[in-house]
Amino acid sequence: MIFLAFSPAAEAETRLLGLGDSLMAGYGLPPGDGFPDQLQEALQAAGIDATVTNAGVSGDTSAGGRARLEWALASDPHAVIVELGANDGLRGLEPAETKRNLDAILTTLGEKDIPVLLAGMLAPPNLGQEYGAEFEAVYRDLAEKHGVLFYPFFLDGVVGDPALNQQDGIHPTKEGVAIIVERILPKVRELIAKSG
Numbered sequence: 001m002i003f004l005a006f007s008p009a010a011e012a013e014t015r016l017l018g019l020g021d022s023l024m025a026g027y028g029l030p031p032g033d034g035f036p037d038q039l040q041e042a043l044q045a046a047g048i049d050a051t052v053t054n055a056g057v058s059g060d061t062s063a064g065g066r067a068r069l070e071w072a073l074a075s076d077p078h079a080v081i082v083e084l085g086a087n088d089g090l091r092g093l094e095p096a097e098t099k100r101n102l103d104a105i106l107t108t109l110g111e112k113d114i115p116v117l118l119a120g121m122l123a124p125p126n127l128g129q130e131y132g133a134e135f136e137a138v139y140r141d142l143a144e145k146h147g148v149l150f151y152p153f154f155l156d157g158v159v160g161d162p163a164l165n166q167q168d169g170i171h172p173t174k175e176g177v178a179i180i181v182e183r184i185l186p187k188v189r190e191l192i193a194k195s196g
Helices: 008-012 035-045 062-067 069-075 086-090 095-111 129-146 174-195
Strands: 014-020 050-056 079-083 116-119 149-151
Touching: 014 035, 014 069, 014 174, 035 050, 035 174, 050 069, 062 069, 062 095, 069 095, 079 095, 079 174, 086 095, 095 116, 095 129, 116 129, 116 174, 129 149, 149 174
Parallel strands: 014 050, 014 079, 079 116, 116 149
Antiparallel strands: none
């Protein structure tokens, strides 16, 4: 009798990378409660063999994400979720700068044939309507330009709800993260399908 040395189940595992800021890193949450961990659990509960690597750095801007992209790709992911820009908006950085950085990230991933899910972000309302519209357009324009999957607002269903956010009113609680995962999951499943 001959036993083959490889396991089909192991070969089928999809490696996802979450490149982001504190929203990806799980700021203020105990280990296991952040977005990558909850997303991995949700995928596995749906019968999808996937691991999600947390490449989130609290306080990171789009420039920071761009600078450490090659390092983050050392995990050799099959697909990447890009969640960056919240700190750009909080600091009132020029949307054109955010766009240049995200464009460079998406270009690099495209050159490596790595499928991407781009998670959009909205600017704080106190920066005005004009800034907000320009900032929001960055994500939509880049998703169209690069032909990547697009989830318009990472904090959809959570932002502004005190019950779903930590005391700072910015970072989601465990329950808030669960809602983010639930809402973004269909797009993540599309991403995994593209990575095959």
